[in-house]
Amino acid sequence: MPEQIAADSVGLVQPQTLQFDQPLSLRSGRVLPHYQLVIETYGELNAERSNAVLICHALSGHHHLAGYHSMDDKKPGWWDSAIGPGKVIDTNHFFVVGVNNLGGCHGSTGPQSINPETDLEYGPDFPIVTVRDWVQSQARLADRLGIQQWAAVVGGSLGGMQALHWSIDYPDRLRHCLMIASAAKLTAQNIAFNEVARQAISKDPAFHGGRYKDHATIPKQGLMLARMLGHITYLSDDSMREKFGRELRSGKLSYNYDADFEVESYLRYQGESFSGAFDANSYLLMTKALDYFDPSVDFDHDLVATLQGAKCGFLLVAFTTDWRFAPERSREVVDALIAAGKDVSYAEIESTHGHDAFLIPIPRYMDVFGRYMNRVAADIGLGAAKQGLS
C-alpha cells in the first residue's frame, strides 16, 4: 500500500471500458463481430488533440501503466517509473493512453470473453490475433478518442513491435515511433523458447485442450514453468550473478531435490505467483503473436522496402545484456531505416539487467528517452513549456 502517493505519480486512476460494434477482420481471416477494449488515460488531451501518446504493452502487460487503482494497491502500474507529472513521459504535457490488447486477460475481449456465436467463453477458440490486428484495433481506439495523429507510439519488447507496425500501416497517424528492446522479427531461438512455454502449458493435464474452466481448474504447473523460463530469458547471466550468485538458501547443500540455491526459490516463487494471475489461453496467444510478427513478409522479406512508407521519426533503444532482443536486432531495424532514408536515433544502453532493463529507470536510458520526448513535445508546439526539463 502506498502510505502516501508521490508527487510525481499520476495518482489514483480508473480504467474505462469502450465497446466497439464494427466487426474487426483479423489477419487469420476470422472476424471479431464486436469487441471491447479496456484503457487507462493520464493527463489531458489538448484542444488540438495533438499531444496523445499511445503506450503498447508487452507479453504479460496491460492498460494499467501508472498510478494506483486504490490506496490498497501494493504496486503502481507497470511503467510508473517513466510515466507521470515531470517524468520522462510527462503527463503535465502529454495525454497518455494505455490499452489492454485483444486476446489478453485484463478486461479487453479475449479467451475469457463470451463468444457471441455460442454464448459460451471463447477459451481456446478465441482467434489468434497478430500485431497488425492489435494496431488496427488501436487505430479504431484513436478514432473513438478523436485522435487523428499520435504525438508518439511507444512500446518495449512486443510493445515495440506494435509501435513499428503503426509506422508501416498508418504512416500519417503518428509523428514518432519509440521502439525499445525489440526486433523486426523473432529469431529461431526466441520461437524455440516460446514453443517450450506453449508445450509446458498445453501438455499440462489440467489444460484440457484449453477448456480448463469447464473442469474448474487451471494449468498452474504449465504456467509456472512458462513463467520461470520466461523470467530467465528476461534477465541476463550478469544480472542473475549479481542478484543471486550461488547463494544457498540455508547455507549448505541439501543433497535432496529441494531448492538449494536462492535463484531456484526465487524462480519458483515468480512462477507460482504468475500462474494464479494470468490466463493460459492468453499466454499461448501472446506467444504466437510474437512468433508471427514479421511485417517484411508482405514486402518480399525486404525490411528496407517494408519501412519505405513510414513518415514518422524513430527512436530505437537496446540494452547491452539483453539476449532475448539483442542490440543486433535493433541495429537491423536502424540500418533498414537509414537505408530507407528515415529520421532515426538509436541508443545502446549499458546495463546488466538483460531484457528487463526496458522497465528499469537506468539514468542514461531515461536521459535519452526524456530528450527524445522533449523533441516530440517541441514538434507539437510544447517546446517552451518543456524547456525546463531538457
Added chain:
Amino acid sequence: MPEQIAADSVGLVQPQTLQFDQPLSLRSGRVLPHYQLVIETYGELNAERSNAVLICHALSGHHHLAGYHSMDDKKPGWWDSAIGPGKVIDTNHFFVVGVNNLGGCHGSTGPQSINPETDLEYGPDFPIVTVRDWVQSQARLADRLGIQQWAAVVGGSLGGMQALHWSIDYPDRLRHCLMIASAAKLTAQNIAFNEVARQAISKDPAFHGGRYKDHATIPKQGLMLARMLGHITYLSDDSMREKFGRELRSGKLSYNYDADFEVESYLRYQGESFSGAFDANSYLLMTKALDYFDPSVDFDHDLVATLQGAKCGFLLVAFTTDWRFAPERSREVVDALIAAGKDVSYAEIESTHGHDAFLIPIPRYMDVFGRYMNRVAADIGLGAAKQGLS
C-alpha cells in the same frame, strides 16, 4: 545401420560390467554398500600401463564412446568422431576407457538398481552423487584395471568438471587433464535452467514423487520439456538461425497452436525421442551434480588455492558461441591455473555450434586437440610412433 564399418572406427565393441564390493562413502554422507560400473574400452593397455585415457561423460552420456554394438546400430558411440584408429584420440596408441557414471541409467548402479536395504528399486531414494564421488569411483575403476596413472583424463561439459576434479583429488594419477567446454562452477543462469527442467519433471503428474515405475508410467512430458529446453541451451542463436531460421513447416502460418516453424517440430521430436530413452530420476540427479559442482568450496572459494596441488598438464578448449559454458568460464580456470603456476594451454575455437560444438569435429578444434594428444603420447614415450600424425 552401418552398411560397412569405416576403417577408422573401433568397430564392433562390447560393454563390460565390473562389480565393486568395497563401500563408497559419498559427499552427501550416505554410503553405497556396493555398486557396479559399466565400461567400454578400445585399444590395448601397454605393458607399462601408461597409455590409458579416461573419457568422462556429460549429462546424458554414457560409456559407449565409439564404434557399434551391432551391425544393426543406426549410430556409433557419442564421441566416435574423436576416438578410433588414427583419430584424435588414437586407439592405435592409447587404451581408451569409457564409464557410465553412478546414478546414470545405462547399466551402472543408479536409481533403477535394487537398493540392498529394501530389495526394491532405489528410484528417488538413490543418493545424490557429486562430481567428487564420480571421480572417486573412477579411481577405484583405475585400480581395478591396474592403471596407476592415466595418460590423460578427458571430458566435455559435465565431463570436463570430472577431469578437473581428478587433477585436484588425485594429482599423481593423471599426466594430463583435458577440460572442454566446461567451467569451474555453474552460473546462476545455468542453475536456473536446470531448476526449470527439474520442475518440469518433478511436477509432471506421472512422476509420482519419483515412483513412476510403481505406477507403470514415466513422466514423459516433463522429460520432453527438460530436453527441449536443454537442447536450446546446447545450440546457439546463430546455429538455430543457420539450421532453422524462420522456415515454416507448411509454407504458411496455421493461425492455430500447431507447430508452425521448423524449429518447433524439431524440438518436439528431440524431446519426445529423449523422453522414452532416459530415466527421469537419473536426469534430476545429473542436474544436481552439475549445480553442486564447485571444488573451490573446500578452499575458501579460492580457485587458485584449489588448483595449487595439481601436477598435470592442462588443455582447456572453449567455443565462441557456447553460452551455456561460455569462454569466460574457461578463461577463469585458465587464469587460476596460470596464477597457480601450472602448465596450461588454452584454445578458443570459432564456431557457430554453441555448446554442442564440443561433439563436432571442427577442423581447428580437432587440430588443437590432436596436437595436444600427440604431446600426451610423447610424454609416455609414444613420440616416435605418433610423429606421422602431427
